[in-house]
Every structure is written in structure tokens, then in C-alpha cells.
Amino acid sequence: MSIVTVQLGQCGNQIGHEVFNALCSDVHGTHGLCSKKENESYHDACKERFFSEEESEVPVARAVLVDMEPKVISQTLSIAARSGCWKYDDRSHFCQKQGSGNNWANGYSVHGPRHKEAIMNLVQKEAEKCDRLGGFFTIMSMAGGTGSGLGAFVTQCLRDAFPTSFILNHVIWPYGTGEVIVQNYNSLLTLSHLYQSSDALLVHENDVIHKICAQLMKIKQISFRDVNQVIAHQLGSVFQPTYTAEGGLHYSRNPLGDLMETLVPHPEFKMLGLRNIPQMPENSLPYSTFSWPGLIKHLRQMLIANAKMEEGIDWQVRPPQLGSSIPSSHSTNKPLHFNTSIANLVILRGKDMHNIDLGSFRDPSLYTSWLNPQDAFNAWKTPRAFNKYEKSAALVSNSQFLLKPLDNVVGKAWNMFASKAYIHQYTKFGIEEEDFLDSFTALEQVISSYTIL
Amino acid sequence: MTQSVVVQVGQCGNQVGCRFWDLALREHAAVNKKGIYDESLSSFFRNVDTRSGGDGPDIYKGKICSLKARALLIDMEEGVVNEILQGPLRDVFDSKQLITDVSGSGNNWAVGHKLYGYQYRENIVEKLRKTAEHCDCLQCFFIIHSMGGGTGSGLGTFVLNLLEDEFPEVYRFVTSVYPSGEDDVITSPYNSVLAMKELNEHADCVLPIENESLFDIVNKIHQMINSGKLGSTVKQNSLVTSSAGSTKTVQEKPFDAMNNIVANLLLNLTSSARFEGSLNMDLNEISMNLVPFPRLHYLVSSLTPLYTLADVNVPSRRLDQMFSDAFSRDHQLIQTDPKHSLYLACALLVRGNVQVSDLRRNIERLKPSLHFVSWNQEGWKTGLCSVPPVGHSHSLLALANNTCVKPTFIELKDRFMKLYKKKAHLHHYLHIDGMEQSCFSEAISSLSDLIEEYNELDATKGGPRTDPSRLKIAV
Numbered sequence: 001m002s003i004v005t006v007q008l009g010q011c012g013n014q015i016g017h018e019v020f021n022a023l024c025s026d027v028h029g030t031h032g033l034c035s036k037k038e039n040e041s042y043h044d045a046c047k048e049r050f051f052s053e054e055e056s057e058v059p060v061a062r063a064v065l066v067d068m069e070p071k072v073i074s075q076t077l078s079i080a081a082r083s084g085c086w087k088y089d090d091r092s093h094f095c096q097k098q099g100s101g102n103n104w105a106n107g108y109s110v111h112g113p114r115h116k117e118a119i120m121n122l123v124q125k126e127a128e129k130c131d132r133l134g135g136f137f138t139i140m141s142m143a144g145g146t147g148s149g150l151g152a153f154v155t156q157c158l159r160d161a162f163p164t165s166f167i168l169n170h171v172i173w174p175y176g177t178g179e180v181i182v183q184n185y186n187s188l189l190t191l192s193h194l195y196q197s198s199d200a201l202l203v204h205e206n207d208v209i210h211k212i213c214a215q216l217m218k219i220k221q222i223s224f225r226d227v228n229q230v231i232a233h234q235l236g237s238v239f240q241p242t243y244t245a246e247g248g249l250h251y252s253r254n255p256l257g258d259l260m261e262t263l264v265p266h267p268e269f270k271m272l273g274l275r276n277i278p279q280m281p282e283n284s285l286p287y288s289t290f291s292w293p294g295l296i297k298h299l300r301q302m303l304i305a306n307a308k309m310e311e312g313i314d315w316q317v318r319p320p321q322l323g324s325s326i327p328s329s330h331s332t333n334k335p336l337h338f339n340t341s342i343a344n345l346v347i348l349r350g351k352d353m354h355n356i357d358l359g360s361f362r363d364p365s366l367y368t369s370w371l372n373p374q375d376a377f378n379a380w381k382t383p384r385a386f387n388k389y390e391k392s393a394a395l396v397s398n399s400q401f402l403l404k405p406l407d408n409v410v411g412k413a414w415n416m417f418a419s420k421a422y423i424h425q426y427t428k429f430g431i432e433e434e435d436f437l438d439s440f441t442a443l444e445q446v447i448s449s450y451t452i453l
Numbered sequence: 454m455t456q457s458v459v460v461q462v463g464q465c466g467n468q469v470g471c472r473f474w475d476l477a478l479r480e481h482a483a484v485n486k487k488g489i490y491d492e493s494l495s496s497f498f499r500n501v502d503t504r505s506g507g508d509g510p511d512i513y514k515g516k517i518c519s520l521k522a523r524a525l526l527i528d529m530e531e532g533v534v535n536e537i538l539q540g541p542l543r544d545v546f547d548s549k550q551l552i553t554d555v556s557g558s559g560n561n562w563a564v565g566h567k568l569y570g571y572q573y574r575e576n577i578v579e580k581l582r583k584t585a586e587h588c589d590c591l592q593c594f595f596i597i598h599s600m601g602g603g604t605g606s607g608l609g610t611f612v613l614n615l616l617e618d619e620f621p622e623v624y625r626f627v628t629s630v631y632p633s634g635e636d637d638v639i640t641s642p643y644n645s646v647l648a649m650k651e652l653n654e655h656a657d658c659v660l661p662i663e664n665e666s667l668f669d670i671v672n673k674i675h676q677m678i679n680s681g682k683l684g685s686t687v688k689q690n691s692l693v694t695s696s697a698g699s700t701k702t703v704q705e706k707p708f709d710a711m712n713n714i715v716a717n718l719l720l721n722l723t724s725s726a727r728f729e730g731s732l733n734m735d736l737n738e739i740s741m742n743l744v745p746f747p748r749l750h751y752l753v754s755s756l757t758p759l760y761t762l763a764d765v766n767v768p769s770r771r772l773d774q775m776f777s778d779a780f781s782r783d784h785q786l787i788q789t790d791p792k793h794s795l796y797l798a799c800a801l802l803v804r805g806n807v808q809v810s811d812l813r814r815n816i817e818r819l820k821p822s823l824h825f826v827s828w829n830q831e832g833w834k835t836g837l838c839s840v841p842p843v844g845h846s847h848s849l850l851a852l853a854n855n856t857c858v859k860p861t862f863i864e865l866k867d868r869f870m871k872l873y874k875k876k877a878h879l880h881h882y883l884h885i886d887g888m889e890q891s892c893f894s895e896a897i898s899s900l901s902d903l904i905e906e907y908n909e910l911d912a913t914k915g916g917p918r919t920d921p922s923r924l925k926i927a928v
Contacts, residue, residue: 010732010733069455069733070454070492071492071729071733072729072733075729097454097589097590098592098735099733099737101737101738101740101741102738102742102834103737145738177813177816177820177831178833178834179732179833179835180738181743181798181829182742210809210810210813213810214810221808221810221811223808224809225731410923411923412831414920414924415828415920415921416828418828419828421746422741422745424746424747425741425744441924444924444925447926
């Protein structure tokens with residue numbers, strides 16, 4: 001089944017481009033340290049998911065590019081075409097002349113309805129190119145106007161037009177110390193609206209990725225391109241083909257569906273965090289060796305201590321002792337810094353995978369009480385190594401990972417809202433104070449739900 | 454890609470405007486080596502086929518034929534505009550873009566606004582419409598004028614009003630040169646306060662400029678060059694005050710250096726809208742992020758660096774120095790110190806070889822020494838444009854919505870009241886048709902209200918921070 005990617009706004013388009021780059025260079029640039037047959041299956045599965053075969057020499061990404069101003073899209077299209085490895089469909093983009101001005105209301109209430117038909121036509125065309133549609137993957141930032149506002153509107157349209165398809169929103173959390181002054185308002189409105197139409201929100205935080213670039217990748221002058229490449233690498237580690245069943249013979253054909261099934265058991269809990277290890281500069285790779293037990297141990301501790309990367313993990317954090325056998329929904333005996341999970345997914349890529357012990361992830365004390373630990377945890381594997389890392393492990397987690405960032409954003413937005421600053425910019429385009437209050441209520445509800453896990 | 458139109462009004466407006474067009478051509482020439490008419494050029498220039506006398510349809514693609522500025526030149530005297538039309542820029546404008554008269558406005562806002570406004574209204578509207586028709590997607594009007602005189606101040610604000618009526622969806626950015634204390638125009642306080650009311654009500658963003666600041670910057674550069682410090686030479690075309698490399702080959706006039714600074718301000722402001730970058734910042738984003746309340750739209754600007762040394766082996770500490778300078782008193786374009794007042798919002802538009810990590814590092818570094826209003830503690834808007842200005846490898850434009858504009862306004866009010874109490878020169882205004890005493894009282898009242906709004910914000914500075922309590926959700 002194929003995934004149609006919708007790239008929204010400057011951020012969405014810049015990242016989307018790096019994602020297809022990463023997928024392509026993984027498939028073509030490395031041979032995965034596995035058998036030729038394995039490699040070929042992997043290649044075919046990846047192709048099916050993300051690229052279509054047309055009468056061009058290079059694979060064509062299954063993507064729709066949307067932006068309200070032309071500069072970024074024209075750059076993205078031309079750079080992709082020049083790579084010689086893959087390209088976008090020349091007709092599969094929509095842009096206008098004047099951007100959304102970082103105004104969520106402009107993106108949602110003005111650009112959305114105005115351009116709905118044109119955008120949905122493009123999406124329909126891409127969907128029809130798929131033999132079987134596996135769902136939609138949208139990439140957007142929360143801070144701006146187009147990705148956030150128009151992105152929320154488009155997600156709603158996708159839900160209306162494709163009621164049974166899976167929709168995964170990849171959302172970029174802006175730097176805490178502002179990129180955009182009204183970013184907290186835009187984020188608030190985006191998250192509350194996406195929560196209604198999306199199946200899950202997969203989040204990347206700029207601050208976290210920036211730290212990874214600085215401390216792990218050792219990049220001196222970090223550019224957005226560097227940040228986007230790390231993000232693309234992490235996404236690739238989730239979306240490249242895997243075997244989802246133990247002893248499976250074929251690569252799974254339904255990545256989005258599988259993801260939702262394993263991680264989103266309840267519609268109130270849709271916030272997914274992503275961790276990927278190891279992460280290091282390319283020239284260090286030949287000098288490093290990894291063991292599965294080591295990687296798994298680190299990943300598990302990153303999960304329970306809510307560490308954002310594999311350096312500086314707090315090893316003191318331990319799961320709570322489950323004293324009583326009666327599960328209580330308000331577990332007051334959980335240590336303060338412990339990150340409680342609803343469901344987790346670990347993805348392992350690389351050789352020597354026999355006898356890997358993932359029991360530590362199945363420990364019931366990691367999870368809330370309302371799912372069976374067997375259902376709460378899943379593992380996907382493939383012997384085919386990913387992107388020059390002979391072994392790599394990714395964790396997609398529906399847990400309290402994003403509770404603090406969410407609380408921060410809502411807190412700051414509330415603070416600003418209390419003074420009524422900038423509200424006139426939104427009411428100008430039809431988003432009123434009541435709409436803000438609705439969004440606050442919705443997100444406080446989500447915060448509350450995640451807090452009492 | 455959108456287009457912008459520049460409306461230059463009065464002597465000051467036209468002199469600054471002239472420098473703007475000159476430096477804009479220089480900037481595009483440096484970037485556009487192949488002479489192809491591209492989207493970034495189209496934001497300020499039309500491409501016409503001169504054979505059809507400039508009346509023919511615009512040429513949207515291909516080689517540059519003849520570039521025409523998207524501009525309207527208005528002056529009630531002929532001297533300045535005539536000089537422009539006889540100078541090296543004459544081909545950039547055509548006669549249909551000009552509105553002139555002979556006798557001037559006599560430093561009288563009422564003459565500019567009521568008399569000439571009424572007289573030339575239709576003419577102005579018609580010419581504006583024509584310029585707008587040549588635009589695919591008109592985003593912004595830039596008005597350049599001074600506040601202290603008669604034409605720029607009076608007729609300029611009349612045009613501002615007109616723009617709001619005729620083109621309500623198009624942004625109005627006004628670059629206003631405020632009179633200094635020793636201004637030799639006696640009635641400049643009247644003109645300025647009357648104009649302020651219009652700016653309060655009809656402008657989206659105002660960039661106030663004070664001649665004293667421009668003068669100080671020019672002097673600073675002079676000293677730097679003449680001191681022969683460090684033995685390094687300064688790259689001539691990098692000076693923020695220089696016309697080097699532009700069409701001006703004649704000896705520069707005294708105000709040229711100062712006007713070049715303002716021209717550079719406008720070029721930097723629009724750079725991210727015209728050129729590509731990893732984090733674009735369009736004009737509508739500036740208005741969105743920097744104007745938290747409709748009337749508080751006065752933005753203090755600062756430009757760095759003022760010059761580049763020709764010696765390229767200077768360490769990148771200079772990059773951080775550039776950020777520090779942007780917040781220092783002597784780089785601001787009005788006589789004020791934002792560091793000691795309250796920030797409502799701040800925008801940093803970086804050009805050239807600067808990456809997001811440099812930006813973040815410097816924001817972290819400078820934040821502790823700046824006071825931000827309690828509800829906007831992280832009030833930073835940032836933009837990264839890949840194309841640096843001519844002669845530089847990188848540059849920074851900082852726009853601050855800061856209560857430090859208050860003293861400028863208070864002074865203006867005081868100077869106004871000095872004259873008004875004695876009813877000095879009032880009759881020159883009141884005998885103009887349409888002008889009444891109430892115009893004066895409303896204007897001073899509008900200014901007082903504005904000052905009061907800034908006062909209220911200042912009162913919150915340094916006070917205890919009590920965040921409003923959050924919504925409680927029933928569990």
C-alpha cells in the first residue's frame with residue numbers, strides 16, 4: 001500500500017524534500033549488509049510505499065507540495081530534479097503568490113476554503129496513482145501560518161474526503177525561544193484542530209534536534225538543512241520497510257495502519273514521540289561498533305527517563321514498584337520523573353538479530369494499567385541495515401514524552417491571551433476569542449489526560 | 454511573489470526614495486548576473502519594452518529590456534523631482550508616475566493635506582490604480598516622507614488615508630523622518646502631531662527615523678575611515694552610507710549619506726520577501742508578529758554592520774559583534790536606547806552566511822540583558838535570507854516594538870503644546886478650507902492616548918510576574 005505525502009508550507013516542503021532524499025539514498029546508496037534477495041525485497045517495498053513508476057528514468061515521489069508563496073516550492077522541485085536520483089511530479093504542486101503571514105487564521109479561514117478544490121484535486125490524483133492507498137502523511141510546522149493553518153484545514157478535508165484512510169500528521173514543534181512571536185497561538189490552534197481529524201501526531205522538536213546536531217553530530221554551524229536531515233533520518237528509520245510479525249515472510253504492506261493499530265488504542269491519546277539511536281557524524285561510523293543489548297538498554301532508559309537523546313540520560317530514574325496487584329487508574333506511587341507509556345513500538349534494523357531480548361520493554365510497570373502489556377508493546381524488525389548504520393533502533397512512543405512541551409506551549413499561549421495581545425490579527429480573518437477558548441479547553445483536556453496516566 | 458509600490462512624497466521623501474531606487478538597482482545587479490528579469494526584480498520593478506514608449510504591456514520573462522520602478526513621485530515643488538528626472542535615474546521613472554506642482558506647501562500640513570489633497574485626489578487615485586494594475590499581486594505600499602514639513606507631512610498622510618480607502622487589503626508601511634529639536638521649521642511640531650494622528654489611524658507599520666541618528670552614524674563612519682585604525686581599509690561599497698557602485702558618479706550631496714542609510718533599511722526589510730532563504734520573513738509576517746495591538750505599530754530599527762573591512766581574515770567573533778551592535782544605542786535610527794525600555798516584540802532579519810545556530814546562540818546571549826513584556830517573554834521573530842547585501846557577507850536588521858519610542862512622542866507633544874498654548878501660527882492653518890480647531894485638539898488627543906498606552910505598558914516593567922491561572926478541567 002502506498003502513502004501519499006502532503007508537504008505544507010516552507011518547513012513541510014523543506015523537510016519533505018530531505019525525507020525523500022534520505023529514503024532514496026538509503027535504498028540506492030547502501031546495500032544494507034544483507035542478502036541480495038533481502039535488499040531487493042526492501043527496495044521494492046520502499047518503492048511501493050513512497051514512489052511511483054512513471055515513464056521517467058527516476059522514481060517519482062508520491063507527494064503533493066503546497067505553499068502560499070512560490071519561492072520554496074520552486075527551489076524544492078529544482079533541487080530534487082537535479083539530484084538525478086528521484087524527483088517530484090511536475091504538476092503535483094500548488095502555490096500562490098502571497099504567503100499566510102504567520103497567521104493561522106489566514107491559512108485556515110482564508111486560504112483553506114479558497115484553494116480547497118485545487119489542493120484536493122492534486123491529492124486525488126496522487127491517490128489514484130496508488131494501487132492501494134495506505135493513507136496520508138502530512139508534514140507541517142505549527143509555528144507559521146500556512147503549514148499550521150492551511151495544514152489543519154487540509155487535514156480536515158482529507159478526513160472528509162477519505163473517511164476510512166489513515167492520516168498521520170508530522171508536526172514540527174518550534175524552538176522554545178521564538179522563531180515566530182505568535183507561535184504559541186498558532187500551535188494551540190493547530191494542535192486542537194488536528195486532534196479532531198487526525199489519527200496520530202508524530203512530533204519533532206526543533207530544540208531537541210538542534211541539540212542532537214550540536215552534541216552528537218558535532219556540527220559547528222548548524223543550518224536548517226542539518227536539522228532537516230536529522231529529522232529525515234529519524235523518519236526514514238520508522239517508515240522504511242520492516243517485518244511486523246515475528247517470523248514474517250514479507251515486508252509489511254500497511255505501515256500507517258500498523259502504526260495506528262499498535263500505538264493509538266484510544267482517540268484521546270494521539271501524541272507520538274520519536275527517538276532514534278545511534279546518531280553520530282558519518283566519519284565516526286567506521287570506528288564504532290554496537291551491540292543490540294546495549295542499544296536496547298539505552299533506548300529503554302531514554303523512554304522511562306524521557307531523555308531526548310542518548311547522551312545525558314538520567315540512569316537514576318527507575319520504573320515504580322508495582323506493590324499491589326490491583327491496578328489503580330490514579331497511580332500516586334509513580335516517581336516524579338518517570339515517563340509513563342500507553343504503547344510503545346521499537347523498530348530494529350541491522351544484522352545479527354537472533355535472540356534479541358526485548359523483555360525489558362514488556363515490563364508492565366512501564367505502562368498504564370488499561371492495556372495488556374503484550375498489546376502495549378510491539379517490535380518490528382529487518383535484517384537490512386538503514387542508511388550506513390550497521391545497527392539502529394528507533395522508538396515510537398505514545399507516552400508522556402510530549403506532556404511538558406505541550407503544557408509549556410499552552411501556558412505561554414494562555415499568558416499572551418490573557419493580555420489579548422495579537423488577537424486582532426486573528427479576528428481580522430474570522431477566528432474569534434471563543435475559538436481560542438475552545439482550543440484551550442481541548443488541549444487542557446489532553447494535558448490532563450496524559451498527566452493522570 | 455508579490456509586488457510593492459513606493460510612494461515618495463515631498464522633498465525628503467523623494468530624496469530618500471531616489472537613493473532607494475539607486476541602491477535597489479545596485480543590489481539586483483550584483484545578484485542577477487545574467488540580466489534575466491526574474492521574480493525578485495519584479496517585486497519593485499516592471500520590465501517594459503521601450504519601443505512602445507513604456508505604454509506597452511509588461512514583459513514578464515526573459516531578458517531585461519527596460520526596468521521601470523513601481524513608484525509614485527509626489528511633490529508640490531518641482532525642484533527635487535526635476536533633478537531626479539535629469540539625473541542618472543531618469544529612465545527608471547516615467548512622466549506618468551509624477552505629480553508635481555510649483556508653489557510648494559509652505560511647511561504647512563493643512564496646505565498639503567486639505568488643499569492639495571482635495572485638489573489632486575483624483576489624479577493620485579488614477580495613478581495609483583495604474584501602478585496597481587501593473588502588479589500581479591500587490592502586497593504593500595511603502596510611503597516615504599518627513600513629518601515636519603508641509604507636503605511630505607500633509608499630502609503624504611492624505612495619500613496614506615487614500616490608500617486605506619482604495620486598497621484596504623494592501624499593507625501600508627510608512628517610513629517617517631521625524632524633526633529634530635533644533636529643526637529650523639518653526640511649525641514642525643504642528644505638522645508632525647497632525648501627521649501622527651493619521652499614522653496612528655491608517656498605517657500598518659511606521660518606521661520612525663531621526664536625522665540626528667543618521668547624522669551620528671555618518672560621523673561614526675567618517676571617523677572610522679579617517680582614523681586609519683588597524684591599518685585595514687574599508688570596502689567602499691559596503692558602507693551603509695555609500696553610493697559606490699550605484700549610478701551616482703557625481704559628488705555626493707550632503708544628505709545622500711544619511712539617505713542611503715534609510716534606503717538600506719528598506720532594502721533589508723524587503724530582502725527576505727525578494728530573495729530565497731532557509732527561513733523566509735515576508736512583509737505580512739512583520740506586521741503580524743510585531744504589532745500586538747493595532748495602534749502600537751511604531752518600530753525602532755537598527756542596521757548592522759555599518760561597514761565591512763576589506764581584510765577578509767577577520768574571525769567570526771564579528772558575527773556575534775553584529776548582533777550586539779544591533780542593540781546598542783548608536784546603531785538605532787532614532788535617538789533612543791531600547792535596552793533600557795520594555796520590548797513588546799523584536800524581529801531579527803539576518804542576511805547572508807548565517808545559520809540558525811548563530812541566531813539561536815545570540816538570542817540566548819542577549820536575552821538576559823533585555824526587558825520583555827510579561828506576556829511575550831520569548832517575543833522574537835526571526836528570518837534568514839541567503840543573499841547578503843552588496844559588499845557584505847552578512848548583515849542584520851533589527852526591528853523593535855519597544856516603549857523607547859515614548860520619549861520621542863512626549864517631546865513632540867511638548868513642542869506642540871509650547872506653540873499651541875500661545876496659538877502661535879495657528880491662523881496659517883485655520884484659514885485653509887476644511888481645517889478647524891478640532892483638528893488640532895483631536896490630533897493632540899490621539900498622541901496623548903498613544904503615549905498613555907505606552908505608559909501603561911511601562912508600568913508593568915520589572916513588576917512581579919503573576920501568570921494568570923490556567924483553565925481547570927474537571928477530571
